[in-house]
Amino acid sequence: MSDQNKPAALDRSDSRVRHDEGIGGAIRAFIDRVRSGDLGMLPVAIGLILISAVFASLNPVFLAPNNLVNLLFDAAAVGCISLGIVCVLILGEIDLSVGSMSGLASALVGVIWANMGMPVVLAILAALAAGAVMGMIYATLLNKFGMPSFVSTLSGLLALLGMQLYILGPTGSINLSYNSALVKFGQILIMPHWLSYLLAILPGAVMIVMGLGTMRRRAAANLSSPGLSVLLAKAALLTAALLIAVIYLNQGRGVPYMFGLFVALVVLMNYLLTRTKWGRSMFAVGGNREAARRSGINVNRIRMSAFMLCSSLAAFGGVLASARLATSSQQAGTGDVNLNAIAAAVIGGTSLFGGRGSAWSALLGILVIQAISNGLTLLNLSSSLRYMITGAVLAIAVIVDSLARQSRASHGR
Amino acid sequence: MATSQPIMRAAKGETILKLRGVSKQFGAVSALTDIDLDINAGEVVALVGDNGAGKSTLVKVLAGVHQPTTGSIEFMGQPVSIDNPGRALEMGIATVFQDLALCENLDVVANLFLGHELQPWALDEVQMEVRAWTLLRELAARIPSVREPIASLSGGQRQTVAIARSLLLDPKIIMLDEPTAALGVAQTAEVLNLIERVRDRGHGVVLISHNMEDVRAVADRIVVLRLGRNNGIFTAETSNSELVAAITGATENAVSRRRARKEDQEHFA
Numbered sequence: 001m002s003d004q005n006k007p008a009a010l011d012r013s014d015s016r017v018r019h020d021e022g023i024g025g026a027i028r029a030f031i032d033r034v035r036s037g038d039l040g041m042l043p044v045a046i047g048l049i050l051i052s053a054v055f056a057s058l059n060p061v062f063l064a065p066n067n068l069v070n071l072l073f074d075a076a077a078v079g080c081i082s083l084g085i086v087c088v089l090i091l092g093e094i095d096l097s098v099g100s101m102s103g104l105a106s107a108l109v110g111v112i113w114a115n116m117g118m119p120v121v122l123a124i125l126a127a128l129a130a131g132a133v134m135g136m137i138y139a140t141l142l143n144k145f146g147m148p149s150f151v152s153t154l155s156g157l158l159a160l161l162g163m164q165l166y167i168l169g170p171t172g173s174i175n176l177s178y179n180s181a182l183v184k185f186g187q188i189l190i191m192p193h194w195l196s197y198l199l200a201i202l203p204g205a206v207m208i209v210m211g212l213g214t215m216r217r218r219a220a221a222n223l224s225s226p227g228l229s230v231l232l233a234k235a236a237l238l239t240a241a242l243l244i245a246v247i248y249l250n251q252g253r254g255v256p257y258m259f260g261l262f263v264a265l266v267v268l269m270n271y272l273l274t275r276t277k278w279g280r281s282m283f284a285v286g287g288n289r290e291a292a293r294r295s296g297i298n299v300n301r302i303r304m305s306a307f308m309l310c311s312s313l314a315a316f317g318g319v320l321a322s323a324r325l326a327t328s329s330q331q332a333g334t335g336d337v338n339l340n341a342i343a344a345a346v347i348g349g350t351s352l353f354g355g356r357g358s359a360w361s362a363l364l365g366i367l368v369i370q371a372i373s374n375g376l377t378l379l380n381l382s383s384s385l386r387y388m389i390t391g392a393v394l395a396i397a398v399i400v401d402s403l404a405r406q407s408r409a410s411h412g413r
Numbered sequence: 414m415a416t417s418q419p420i421m422r423a424a425k426g427e428t429i430l431k432l433r434g435v436s437k438q439f440g441a442v443s444a445l446t447d448i449d450l451d452i453n454a455g456e457v458v459a460l461v462g463d464n465g466a467g468k469s470t471l472v473k474v475l476a477g478v479h480q481p482t483t484g485s486i487e488f489m490g491q492p493v494s495i496d497n498p499g500r501a502l503e504m505g506i507a508t509v510f511q512d513l514a515l516c517e518n519l520d521v522v523a524n525l526f527l528g529h530e531l532q533p534w535a536l537d538e539v540q541m542e543v544r545a546w547t548l549l550r551e552l553a554a555r556i557p558s559v560r561e562p563i564a565s566l567s568g569g570q571r572q573t574v575a576i577a578r579s580l581l582l583d584p585k586i587i588m589l590d591e592p593t594a595a596l597g598v599a600q601t602a603e604v605l606n607l608i609e610r611v612r613d614r615g616h617g618v619v620l621i622s623h624n625m626e627d628v629r630a631v632a633d634r635i636v637v638l639r640l641g642r643n644n645g646i647f648t649a650e651t652s653n654s655e656l657v658a659a660i661t662g663a664t665e666n667a668v669s670r671r672r673a674r675k676e677d678q679e680h681f682a
Contacts, residue, residue: 010542010543010546010547011542011546011558011559011560214539217539218539221539221540221542221543222543223539223542223543223546275535275536276533276534276535276536277530277533277534277536278533280519280523280527280530280536281527281528283516283518283519283523284516284519284523284527284528286518287516287517287518287519288514288515288516288517288518290514291513291514291515291516291527292516292527292528293497293498294476294478294498294508294510294514295498295502295514295527295528295529296497296498296499296502296503296528296529297499297527297528298499355516355518356518408564409564
């Protein structure tokens with residue numbers, strides 16, 4: 001921008017647009033976005049701070065490193081389920097049966113691996129395949145018969161629960177061996193310190209390298225960039241936050257591998273949603289299905305992929321849950337699992353109305369949900385109260401989503 | 414524009430699309446009956462007709478949105494069936510729908526390239542943005558930012574984005590359903606210029622409009638539909654009363670009666 005003789009960048013030739021440059025500009029643009037109802041991750045950040053403050057004042061153990069490590073162990077399973085929910089929510093659909101699907105997956109692992117003595121990998125694959133088939137059924141019901149996903153998955157909820165009870169048989173619960181790799185993975189395996197620090201630094205480094213590459217390519221194509229200062233500030237903030245978190249967790253047991261796996265899945269999903277044609281098509285179908293169809297997108301196939309991913313991730317979450325609890329029982333996947341998974345996605349900023357969302361919302365949302373659940377458990381509150389409070393939190397999240405949507409509409413976004 | 418086109422390009426005047434006896438029924442309603450239509454390269458065909466004449470239905474049949482009940486469609490001399498919108502796009506029939514069919518939650522670049530993104534597994538955002546700006550420049554479009562969601566654009570800007578999108582794939586035929594209805598004076602002229610530029614490049618253009626002035630300005634042939642049937646083919650030289658008579662189906666119609674009344678009033682004044 002310093003060179004006066006250079007022609008204006010392609011995207012900077014319209015004088016009516018304010019161009020936000022540098023860190024000040026980035027902050028100003030952020031405030032504008034929030035005002036117009038594009039809240040992004042703001043509700044989550046505020047929610048997490050509020051929750052931590054309240055629970056820490058009621059019981060100091062809440063913020064103890066080892067409690068947070070436990071929280072991360074617990075978050076991974078439902079987090080995976082929530083990641084699948086993000087996929088169907090982006091399409092403007094819903095899957096209410098993810099809890100039962102995870103329960104069935106956990107039962108399948110128990111029966112095939114512990115009871116029948118087959119290899120554990122085979123059991124996990126069977127659970128994932130069951131999820132994929134279930135997703136295929138929902139998508140077919142929607143594509144061929146126009147059955148709303150809300151109804152088909154509600155009936156699926158009951159059917160899958162029945163299947164879970166059927167294959168578990170009269171004993172009702174199967175214990176998984178504590179010495180097995182699966183249960184160790186779900187309960188005790190922790191990253192070595194050096195690996196956790198390395199992984200904390202990695203995102204910032206990747207951000208800078210990719211950011212510089214993009215800046216170079218944009219400059220070569222005569223397009224403007226937000227500027228080096230913004231990139232460096234973002235990377236520094238991210239690295240600092242991650243390092244502080246990891247150092248704190250390493251005061252306790254450390255960072256669980258299981259949580260690392262969950263984050264890796266989130267990163268992968270984020271790439272698929274934002275950097276591939278498939279992801280673009282997902283948002284297009286969620287935003288305007290007819291427009292997507294007329295652009296040549298195969299809407300039925302996109303729906304099929306979303307429902308299959310959702311149910312498979314729910315099944316995978318069920319496998320992780322069985323590893324975490326070292327058991328496959330009739331209780332797996334019942335109670336508040338369904339609601340927690342959906343609430344996490346919505347709290348994290350994925351809209352129930354379709355067309356808006358991100359993979360990160362599963363990660364951030366599940367941290368909020370798990371923090372509430374963990375804090376209430378520490379206060380020795382009965383599950384009756386926990387259910388009521390979690391229900392209220394979901395209601396608030398949906399209200400925030402609706403209000404933000406109305407605000408976006410009135411601000412023309 | 415002078416660069417040679419790599420794809421098979423029809424010679425000027427050659428028939429690209431030929432419809433014979435195309436009918437479309439929605440239940441008991443016959444929206445189209447026995448429609449014949451030729452679309453030639455380097456020619457602008459205007460489809461005119463009153464509300465409910467079947468213009469939009471015909472466009473949707475050609476765009477693969479609706480399937481004809483009976484009749485044959487020939488594309489470049491080959492009989493084809495346009496089963497879905499993707500098939501129409503592959504063949505080289507691009508459409509700007511009346512409702513524009515844009516995704517409001519996506520930005521301009523994403524909408525332009527929707528369904529045809531560069532590098533499906535690692536989207537080339539930079540290249541797509543550059544091509545978006547170049548295309549919009551060519552159309553003299555006034556879009557403030559291609560990274561804003563469509564929801565924040567005005568009606569005219571959305572129209573321009575929709576037209577730009579139809580040109581992206583270098584189609585053989587481009588169909589515009591009421592392209593100037595939402596536009597201002599200058600932008601209407603731009604769109605008409607654009608239609609002529611597209612025609613001169615050797616594309617076939619189908620234009621639907623209620624605005625006779627626009628139609629006369631650019632159309633080589635004016636095809637009149639009435640109640641879902643062909644009702645004559647005219648040229649820009651045809652008189653207005655003749656066109657109106659064909660559109661309304663009678664020399665004695667609301668428009669002629671109104672004109673007669675005005676003339677009478679002037680006569681007695």
